[in-house]
Structures are given as C-alpha cells and as structure tokens.
Amino acid sequence: MLLADVVTASASLAATRSRKAKIATLADLLNRADERELPAVVAFLTGRPTQGRIGTGWRTLAELGARPADEPNLTVAGVDEVLGEVGAASGSGSARRRAGLLAELFSRATEAEQQFLFRLLTGELRQGALEGVMLDAIAAAADVPAEAVRRAFMLSGQLPVTAAAAVTGGEAALGGFGLELGRPLRPMLASPAESLDEAVREHPSAIVEYKMDGARIQVHRDGDEVHVYTRTLREITQHVGELVSLVRALPCRSVVLDGETLALTDDGRPRPFQETMSRFGSTREEQVRALLLQPYFFDCLHLDGTDLLDKPLRERNEALRRVAGEHLIPGRTEPSDPDAILAAALDAGHEGVMVKALNSPYAAGRRGRAWLKVKPVHTLDLVVLAAEWGHGRRTGYLSNLHLGARDPDGGPPIMVGKTFKGLTDELLAWQTRTFQEIETHRDKWTVHVRPELVVEIELDGAQVSTRYPGGVALRFARVVRYRPDKDPADADTIDAVRATLKGAAQPE
Numbered sequence: 001m002l003l004a005d006v007v008t009a010s011a012s013l014a015a016t017r018s019r020k021a022k023i024a025t026l027a028d029l030l031n032r033a034d035e036r037e038l039p040a041v042v043a044f045l046t047g048r049p050t051q052g053r054i055g056t057g058w059r060t061l062a063e064l065g066a067r068p069a070d071e072p073n074l075t076v077a078g079v080d081e082v083l084g085e086v087g088a089a090s091g092s093g094s095a096r097r098r099a100g101l102l103a104e105l106f107s108r109a110t111e112a113e114q115q116f117l118f119r120l121l122t123g124e125l126r127q128g129a130l131e132g133v134m135l136d137a138i139a140a141a142a143d144v145p146a147e148a149v150r151r152a153f154m155l156s157g158q159l160p161v162t163a164a165a166a167v168t169g170g171e172a173a174l175g176g177f178g179l180e181l182g183r184p185l186r187p188m189l190a191s192p193a194e195s196l197d198e199a200v201r202e203h204p205s206a207i208v209e210y211k212m213d214g215a216r217i218q219v220h221r222d223g224d225e226v227h228v229y230t231r232t233l234r235e236i237t238q239h240v241g242e243l244v245s246l247v248r249a250l251p252c253r254s255v256v257l258d259g260e261t262l263a264l265t266d267d268g269r270p271r272p273f274q275e276t277m278s279r280f281g282s283t284r285e286e287q288v289r290a291l292l293l294q295p296y297f298f299d300c301l302h303l304d305g306t307d308l309l310d311k312p313l314r315e316r317n318e319a320l321r322r323v324a325g326e327h328l329i330p331g332r333t334e335p336s337d338p339d340a341i342l343a344a345a346l347d348a349g350h351e352g353v354m355v356k357a358l359n360s361p362y363a364a365g366r367r368g369r370a371w372l373k374v375k376p377v378h379t380l381d382l383v384v385l386a387a388e389w390g391h392g393r394r395t396g397y398l399s400n401l402h403l404g405a406r407d408p409d410g411g412p413p414i415m416v417g418k419t420f421k422g423l424t425d426e427l428l429a430w431q432t433r434t435f436q437e438i439e440t441h442r443d444k445w446t447v448h449v450r451p452e453l454v455v456e457i458e459l460d461g462a463q464v465s466t467r468y469p470g471g472v473a474l475r476f477a478r479v480v481r482y483r484p485d486k487d488p489a490d491a492d493t494i495d496a497v498r499a500t501l502k503g504a505a506q507p508e
Ligand SMILES: Nc1ncnc2c1ncn2[C@@H]1O[C@H](COP(=O)(O)OP(=O)(O)OP(=O)(O)O)[C@@H](O)[C@H]1O
Pocket: 187, 188, 189, 190, 191, 209, 210, 211, 212, 213, 214, 215, 216, 231, 260, 298, 329, 354, 367, 373, 381
C-alpha cells in the first residue's frame, strides 16, 4: 500500500465530523492493506509509529527543507522500515545518521506526504480520540463484534497488534488475548458522581475507599521478576526499586496488582503530585532516598496462576487482602458511615473517595459507572495549546495558558479559555523552558505548542461565550497541577466543559 493512500484517508478523517463516515474510511483502508503492513497503517493513522517516539525534534525536521517529489511512490512498509532504522540508530554519530535517513525519506515524499510525516514524527498527529473510532473500524473490517476487539485491545494495549489479530485470525485470534504477566493492561477508570449520597444510592452493595492524590501504578510479578507500569502503560520498574522489593516480598508466586503510589510527609499527608511524578523519571539515589514511595493497592487482577479480571470485585478483594493486606488503600470498607470516610480522606489531604460496586468485574480501559468518584472540588483536565509572554513580574516567562478541551470526534482540541492563575515561580520557569521545546510557531505575544501537555484546572464552571469555537468559556480557571501521567487522549471533552454550564448559571 502506498503512503499516499494513508495520507488521503487521514485527510478525509480530518474533513468530516461524522463518526460513521470516519469508520467507513478507516475500514475501507484496513481492508485494502496487506497483512504485513496492517500494523503500520493503524499506527500511522493513530499517530503512533510502531517504533515509538523517534526522538526527532521539531527543529531538526523543519531544517530538513527537502524538495518534495512529484509523484507518490513511498510505500507504508518502506516508510515503516526507515523509521525503524531511525529509531534504532544509537551511539556516536547517531544524530547525523538519523538526520540523513530522514532527509532521504523526505526527499522521496510528495508535499502532502512530507506534511503528514512531519506531523507524525512530531507527535502532532497523535489523536487518542481516534482510538474508539479505530476500534470500530477494525471490527467492521474484520467482521467481528466490536466488543471482542475492545477486549483484545484492553489486554494488549496496542492497536496495531489488535488489528492484525482481528483481520488475520478473526474472533478466535482476539479471544486468544488473555492477561499475560509482564504485559500491562489499560487501567479501569471511574465516572464522576454528583454526590456521595447519589453514589451510595447507585451502588447499595459497594466499598468506599480514599481517592488518594498520587499516581496510578500497575504491578506484575512472576516469580522474582517484577515490572511496574504507569497509567499510560509506561514501564518505570528501574525508577522505583523500593516498590519492586516490596512486591517481591509479598506472599505469592505471581500477581498483578492495581494501585496508587505516592510519598507522604512526616505527618502523613500526600507530598505534592509533581514530586511523585518526578520519581518516575529519575534513578538519582539522593532523590530516591528523599522521596520514598509507598504503594496503596486497591485491586488484584491475577494471583498465583488464576486470572481474576472477570471475577466480581468481592472476590478480587479477598485475593487482594490475602496477598497485600498490609498495603491496602486507606478507608476501604463496606461502609456504614460513608460520610465519615469522605471527611477523613479530605482531612488527610486527599481528593475524595471512590465508591465501587462489589459485583462488578474489572473493566480494563473503561470509564464506567462501576467505580464512582466523589470529589468536592471540580477540576477538568485540559490540553495546553499556547502561552502568552507575561508582564511585570512575569516578564520573560511564558504565563497565560491557552486551554483546549478534547474533541470527542477526534478533531484537534477546542479552545475554551485562558488562565495565568495558580502558577508557581517554579512552574513558570518550567513551562517557559518546556513550551519552547514543543513550540510549533509564535507571534508577538504568543508561543503555540504541540497539544501534548495536560494540565488540571480548577474552575467555577463555564459560561456561554461567542469568543471561543466551542461556544463556552471557563469561569475563574486556575492551574492545580500538570498531569504528566495523562495523554491528550485522556483530557476532558468539550462535552464535559459544557456539562459545567448549569452550575455556572446558578451560583451557590
Ligand atoms: N482508590 C482508588 N481507586 C481507583 N483509583 C484511584 C484510587 N485512588 C486514587 N486513584 C486514582 O484515580 C484515578 C481514577 O480516577 P478516574 O478514573 O477518574 O481517572 P482520572 O481521569 O485520572 O481521574 P482524576 O483526574 O480525578 O485523577 C486512577 O487512575 C488513580 O490514579
């Protein structure tokens, strides 16, 4: 298949808002692709080359300036191979080698292909929102139930692998995906509840536990081998030695645990989220010693040879207590007084509580109602689109953030407001540096960036506005923290922003 076919499909995806039309375009393309190139086609369209990030900066690519070819002749397989070589280049002279390979690739691409490759390599094409559409397209192309595709994706975490299995082996191949020790699966997520009362009414048979203010971890142990993954399935084993030793000492042979990790202050309050996240990228010994992470487990997906994913929480809970009883998330009870647990959680500096239905299976990768979160402070996770240079004390710093909500149909983020509130001096310095690394262009006041960073914003709801394309604007927005554990695909949608309109119209 020619790269040009993928580029054309990508353009038609961008040109329509209809989910049905997108699925039809994708299914048609998948059907035309050769078995061997199918994974690459899926990877390119969802903006994630199979080789992962190639470590190519925007500037390097912009400087290539290759004259475009007249006729399309690049194949998907050919491009995939070159990107593989680029990704594999290491050691001395590797930067030059990478630039050489890319220059050669770009010189063989037409103008439209150059633009596509550029956006693919800089991560600009990465549209997690397209994932749902792609899952349905795979189901349509392979003529298998969408649920079977979704389940395989949850277990493998990889769309290209799922697509190849669906198209080559049908439902039987998809059914072959199980929980595999050492292969992380997408974590189960929660839905917001209006209030604790409402949540408890919805799940009369439930447990309530703290929603702790840390970072999600998934731990796999097989014998002595332990792996630790983040919410986005990034492996962080080498950074969290203390968690590895702790899990290795648990009374079992094999286990998969789901939980939250954080470091506490001396008086037992959560340390700032930024500090916990910084541990995920560092092996510096002094940093490790200064910030010892503790795990707080809340689910057990596998124990000693038995998969528990499809078992009800009640049963998973028993396994969890048996294997990790000393490291449970606090508060966890079948509540007689849920309000007291919520009060205690807030008192201890956490966000709120979770209410989880005892009869529910573990729905990997799903944001369902089996888990309800109750948080008194309303926040939204939004994507940073740009920032303006500050004034006065903030001269020289990128300050006022332009914020976007996710388009549920897979389009680019939709701007909903700006804020410069809540930024510490440290964050100002950090964002001034970081934004210029992911800059796409700038004008006199504003530096525009690739929509990669997710920031958590506290707000007083939204108001109707003609200033922004989504018809809504944030009210009294302020930055709570950056969310490096989230992809833009995890950001809140424009619908979630609109859902806060009502509250804004009726101040308490
Ligand atoms: N007891 C708990 N059970 C499940 N998740 C918990 C718990 N305590 C803290 N968490 C965190 O909350 C997240 C689940 O909430 P949710 O599904 O709403 O994801 P989220 O969108 O990341 O939420 P938020 O932005 O509110 O942290 C988990 O990813 C985990 O990091």
